[in-house]
Amino acid sequence: MVEWTDFERATIADIFSKMEYEVIGPAALSRCLVVYPWTQRYFGNFGNLYNAAAIIGNPMVAKHGTTILHGLDRAVKNMDNIKSEYAELSVLHSEKLHVDPDNFKLLSDCLTIVISAKLGKEFNGEVQAAFQKFLAVVVNSLGRQYH
């Protein structure tokens, strides 16, 4: 059971209430594919990923980035049960998508960087700590059903 402080709950709710999913999702995923190019292995059918410009302009990357970011909604809505919320998605990522769970951390680091660019000074140490803790719990839950 993860313990959340009032500050942490409020911070996560606030960030996601203002979230521009169609901007942040694509930015996070495309950044991940550029900064950690080996993650491209999962997107062989996405077409042109040959350079940063191609990745950033790729509509399939953009669409999928938005999808992934919305995937965090279930954790935002049920912060006290994140592990069970992601049990099914965890099985999917393991059994069907065969994603190395280390990749979840890479994507979450890129999402942190994108959010920090958006929020600027507002993204202070305490906000960063809350956001990273939230993502760490999600990442952990997504890796739970691997065997």
Added chain:
Amino acid sequence: MSPTAKDKDTVKAFWAKIAGKADDIGTDALSRMLVVYPQTKTYFSHWKDLSPGSAPVRKHGQTVMGGVADAVKKIDDVSAGLLSLSELHALTLRVDPANFKILSHNILVVLATMFPTDFTPEVHVSVDKFLAALSRALSEKYR
């Protein structure tokens, strides 16, 4: 995963843009690290004040960014260029190398907050590779 010639050019160009704010970057990165990764405070038990932006944090942030600036100047051979810093970290400070990744991550977060339009994915990957090379150089002499 070593920085290519293109990475080095990108880092040097970006550094030229941000060098004026090096002290602020150092202070903020260190402050964040101590808050977000409290285990890193164990290396600073001799400081009176570990709160964000405190005097010891500011002073040390300057020291750290001075090292980064030096590494940018010596970007073509970071290991050789930072030999004495390497020995300092290996033999005296003995900071667990995992912490280099942690501080690097916080430097990247600060760069994103302070330079949102300049810190593009391409700049991000080059700077990340450079900081990784710097971290490797600092842990060269550990064993």
